[in-house]
Amino acid sequence: MTTTSRGALPLAGLLATSGVLHFLAPKPFDAIVPRSLPGGPRTWTLLSGAAELAVAAAVAHPGTRRLGGLAAAGLFAAVFPANVKMAVDWRHAPPARRAIAYGRLPLQIPLVLWGLRVARR
Template structure:
C-alpha cells in the first residue's frame, strides 16, 4: 500500500499538469451548465496537482486523500459529459469513456485508503 500512494500521486500530478498543457481537451468535456470553463479547467488542474503533492507526505496525506475524493466527485459530471458526447458523435473510443466512470469510483476508493 505504501508504494501505491506514490502511483496515485504521480497520476494526479501528471493529469493536473495536462490541464495546463492541453486545456482545450478538458474544456470540450466540461458540462454546459458549469460556468467559466477555462478557469474551472485550471482550478481543477491545480487541485489535482495539490492532491498529488499532499498524498506524498505523511503529515498531509489525510488532507490529500479527502481533497482527492472531493475532486474526483466534483469532476465526475465531466466524465459523464465526455461519454455522452462521444456517444452522440459515434466516436470510436466511446467505450473508453464508459470505462472511465467505474474507474473513477475505484480511484475514489483508492484515495479513501490513504485517509489514515
C-alpha cells in the same frame, strides 16, 4: 518503501500527471466542462488542474497524506459530471472513443476508493 507510500505515491503521480496535462493540453479538458458551471471552460480546466497538483502534493507528503487522500476522493467524485458529459457527447462517436468515454464512468469508483484507502493508512 512503506506500504503507505506504495499506494500514495502512485496516486500522487497520477494526480500530478493529470494536473500538468490540464495546463499543457487544456482543450480536451475544456470540452468536457459541464455547461451548467458559471464562467468559461478554460477557467474550470485550469482550476481543476491546479487542484489536482495541490492534491498530488498533499498525497505525496506524509504529514498531509490523510487530508490529501480525502481530497483526492472528493476530487475524483467532483469530476464525475465531466465524465458524464464526455460520455453523452461521445455517444455517437466511433466505438473506440465511446469505449473510452464510457469506461471513464465506472473508473471513478476505484479512484475514489483509492483516495479513501490512502487517507486511512
